[in-house]
Amino acid sequence: MRPLEIFLPLILALYLCWPLVSRRRPPALGILPTFAIVVLITHARVEGMRWQMIPLYAFTVLVFLWTLPGYLRARGEGEALTPPTGKRLIAFIATLGLLTVSTALPALLPVPSTPPPRGPYAVGTFSRLLVDESRRELYSEKDEARRIMMQVWYPAHFPARETPRAFWMPEAKQVAPEIATYIGLPRFFLNHLALAKSFAYENIPPARQNGPYPVLVFVHGWNGFRQQATFLMEDLASHGYIVASLDLPYGARMVVFPDGSVAPNNPAALPRSDGLSTEEYEAIARKLVEQWSGDVGYTLDILAQLNANPTESLYNLLDMEKVGVFGHSTGGGATIQFCGSDARCKAGLTYDAFMRPVGLEVLQNGTSQPFLYVFSEQWPFERNTQLFEAYYQHVPHANRVITILGADHYDFTDIPALSPLAPQLGLKGPIPATRVQSLLMDYTLAFFDYALKGQPAPLLDGPSQVYPEARFER
Known part of the structure; x- marks a missing residue:
């Protein structure tokens, strides 16, 4: 409260x-x-x-x-x-x-609050519409170019004390009822999300003295949204990363565009597997993730343009030679797909990676970049595990696989912060929300510091007394 x-x-x-x-x-x-x-x-x-x-x-x-x-x-x-x-x-x-x-x-049912970022920088943020005229939308009833909403968090100077913090989800009036419906609650139940504040500040001046900064792109899961892991975005930005998170139309729960138009989730893009053969379902899923992989690539194109444009606030602040991609669930599959096919990806991290949409070529050839694969204890299922094991045979053996004991699928997001009743609503595992968020912030930061900044990461060497919940599988 x-x-x-x-x-x-x-x-x-x-x-x-x-x-x-x-x-x-x-x-x-x-x-x-x-x-x-x-x-x-x-x-x-x-x-x-x-x-x-x-x-x-x-x-x-x-x-x-x-x-x-x-x-x-x-x-x-x-x-x-x-x-x-x-x-x-x-x-x-x-x-x-x-x-x-x-x-x-x-x-x-409190107004949610995420953990404050722990790094030496304040965090700035802005959102932007990206329109890729070279690709047509696959899941709309209209013949239109592919549109993406991108939100960026970046290291900044601390603003004046009276500067208001940015809202956690500015589009909550439209999106919150859709989230409530998805998790089986009345549509009005989460309207208070419109009041939630983040720890970032809109459009404040970036910190230029230590740039350029490594670039990270986050991909949400099926029915997710770009703010679903704000606690991670802000913490990474506060430690010297520029982080872009994407709202992917017709795969996100709902995307709201600047003109007020919306793109709701299209169930046909990733239907239930009931009644479909394994081959039929995975062909449909791969079509979706191939689109999402293209979205990541186009986002990097746009970020490179921002970096080269003297009129942009982030001019010359993005180190496009140090790019990491990370994602949750279907977004984790898209992360593997992109990093397996685009050399701009220098490091990848997945949370409960959904492997069924990953293309056969990537499954058979693996990925060459440093990767960290994090799974919850309660989510993985047999087919996903089979595909991951087949894929893992073709990746560098130094890549770590960690299971978080007591965690469930949505523990990788801000969603457990919605209510103390989150476990009863099936939105998290028994591990306390503050505990799993602390663990995720530490392991995520340690991995990208190691892979993109060349810093030592003893936390990744093996089991830790600090986090006994992190079980090292490899």
Whole structure:
């Protein structure tokens, strides 16, 4: 919960519980219900109202109206109190019960907050529409060029204290209902995502003194979105990387373009495998990931253009000779596909890589770059493991494979931060969200520091006492 959301029920609890400690409520405490109204109004203006708080809003107003006559009568002298006994005790317990219930809902569905970046730089961010006129869209009902939304995080100077932080998902009003539907919740359930802030600042000046910086491209999974691992993007940028994350139309849950048009997920692009032979399903999946691999390549083309353009804020700050690609699930498969076919990729990292869409040529020939393959304990399934083992026979043996014990498929994303109920909703494994996020930040940074910056990475040498949950398979 946000600060004023916590402060409001504490004020009400102090007022309501005072009869337990004294026979008289001082005038300074008698004004607390009025003060609670002021806090509520301030919360609405500063933090923003959300539906989970409606019971607490109503309770606050009712307490104010209920206590106002007594306060006006006793003003200046304090209010005489009677210890709660009998029916008054029942009413007292019921009132505190209502306060507890009113507070529980926003506590169980808080406005998400990701871990703050740990590096020496502030983090700037901007988004941009990319249009590849050389390729046609495969999954739209229209004959149109392939469009991609790209968000970039970069090392920056710390801005003035009053500079507002960027929203975590600026398109949440359109995208949040689609995410809610996908995970089986009512469409309105995640509307509060529109209030979530990131730790980045929009369009602040980049830090130029230590550039150019290595470049990373992140590819989300099927039904994912470009902000799905913001905690990783921001942490990497704060340590001296320029990170581009892509929203891939018709594979993402929903992409919102600057003109307000949208591209929802197209189930036909990666249908359920039920009723399809292995060959039929994997042919469909490979068509999708071949498109996504092309999206990564086009993104690198655009980043190279930005780097060469003196009018761009990132002019001469991108080291296009040090490019890493990483991705989750289907995006992990796209990472392997791209790195197996484009020499611009100098390092790759995957989280629960979905291997069925990877092309036969890459499966049979492997990839030559340094790679780190991270899997959750609970997600891998037999066909995926078979394909990965076949592929791994053709990669450098120094490439590490790690399983995170207690983790599930969405533990690689920000999604577990949506609610303490995430395990019950099937959105994460038993490992605590803060623990797995810390582990992922450390291993991801260690790998790219090793592969692209040439720094030692003892964390990758083998099992660590710091993270016993990271089981080294190879």
